[in-house]
Amino acid sequence: MTPHDLAAVTGSPIKAVLFDKDGTLLDFQKTWEPALRVAAEHAATGNPALARRLLAVGGMDPESGLVAADSLFAAASTAEIAEAFVATGSPFSVDVLTAALDRIFTAAVADAVVVTDLAAFFARLKARGLATGIASSDSEAAIRGLIARFGMEDLVDFVTGYDTGHGSKPEAGMLLAFAAAVGVAPQEVAMVGDSVHDMKMARAAGAGACYGVLTGAGTHASLTPEADGCLASILEVEALLLARAGV
Known part of the structure; x- marks a missing residue:
């Protein structure tokens, strides 16, 4: 499925994006x-x-x-x-x-080996008015270490790890906490990740969209049944997010 095909997905406008870390932001x-x-x-x-x-x-x-x-x-x-x-x-x-x-x-x-220039990527989303967060099965300290290493402190609005207190994937808690923290409804959130756990968390929380990426351990076969689209990386997802955001 191409970005053009996926841009036809309808629903609530996307106002916020929650990213998995490993396999999504990192190779x-x-x-x-x-x-x-x-x-x-x-x-x-x-x-x-x-x-x-x-x-x-x-x-x-x-x-x-x-x-x-x-x-x-x-x-x-x-x-x-x-x-x-x-x-x-x-x-x-x-x-x-x-x-x-x-x-x-x-x-x-x-x-850590990143899939793209993360600071530039998150800056582009922020410039378009999208709130962003990172939800990982890793610890909160590891997420914050990544943010500090790549100079993203002012670009990421929310962080949650398995030990933050919002539950763990595939439960809905991490995404619901993100939506509440940035002041949007769950259906205005898109989830981007590389695992079925990410997709199931999005579904459980009532997210507006969930996109799978192939920079992790997930495959087309594992992700396609659960995701709204399965793309090569967050760079391909970026166009979809901006289309869904209407900006």
Whole structure:
């Protein structure tokens, strides 16, 4: 489906856009393969066989490094990943391992590979009057670290991670909190993400639109049944958002 086709989508004007982070604003594979390997090695306390099992449980092929669509690594919160690691044999408690994984994942911001110039992208949306937010299954600290690294402090209106207090995907809470924070109705919000969890959150909240992007672990096959459109990246979605915003 092309941007021209999708521009014909009707409904409430879009006044705000909520973005997923990993696989949407960041190239998932380039950013997360190294960090996820470090996380598995830490959780396995140096046991190579256990580290491989943990990667597989998370949804990564230990050989290729590819992460499966809608696997734990692609869509789950840090706490959910920690729970799965402990259930698979990691000797840490869930709380201790969650804190350690949060530190590893937050540090990964330093090597994050963005899909475009994020400051310029968000500035264009803001210039057209669109409110913006980021909702991630990562921690709030990791999101804010990304915002600081790329100079987006004045361009993002709302941030929520799994630990912020608005629930987790695919529940509706993150999107509803965003809508309330920026003063719009849920049907005036578009969700942009790379996972079925993102799309289901949008549907549960009554969002006006949800668009899937292919810069993450999601695929056409996984996203198309749930999304209003599935496009290459946020750059293709940008034209749709501005068309729906009527600006």
